[in-house]
Amino acid sequence: MKHWLMKTEPDAFSIDTLKQKKVAPWDGVRNYQARNFMRDMAVGDRVLFYHSNAKPSGVAGLAVVARTAYPDHTSWDSRSDHFDPGSTPEKPRWYMVDVKYVSTFTRLLPLEELRGIPELSGMILFARSRLSVQPVEPHHYEFMVKIADG
DNA sequence: GCCAACGTTGGC
């Protein structure tokens, strides 16, 4: 089982939205590296649900992968904000996974606070601010769960 | 809203 962190702007899709829907597709990823990580995901993989462009930005809760990567149909929908003319149903360029709600942290863990924690040093989150899907070390994941509930 | 970081595009 692997561990991941996935970023979303809560104005568009938040942990509360996922809580209501229970399971939802993670569409709109238009970055090759992020896409490749999504294609590495397996059902049951753990996901840190991150709110970006938020006040404050940070880890908001937990999800699990509910369906492995499949073509992102919004990529060939010309009405979609995520339309990419280079992607077609015959030759999809972009993929999405489904994620399932697990829990909302009793307290959001702000990026600013996480940065200062020695146990979390080395996380991709701190070095690659624009990577919206990224792997997480198991001990980083476990530590974050611990401090969120504590 | 600003702007730094950085990924992508396209001319050559």
Next chain:
DNA sequence: GCCAACGTTGGC
């Protein structure tokens, strides 16, 4: 294949 221009992400 280089790299300047451009567009986007995301923290602040």
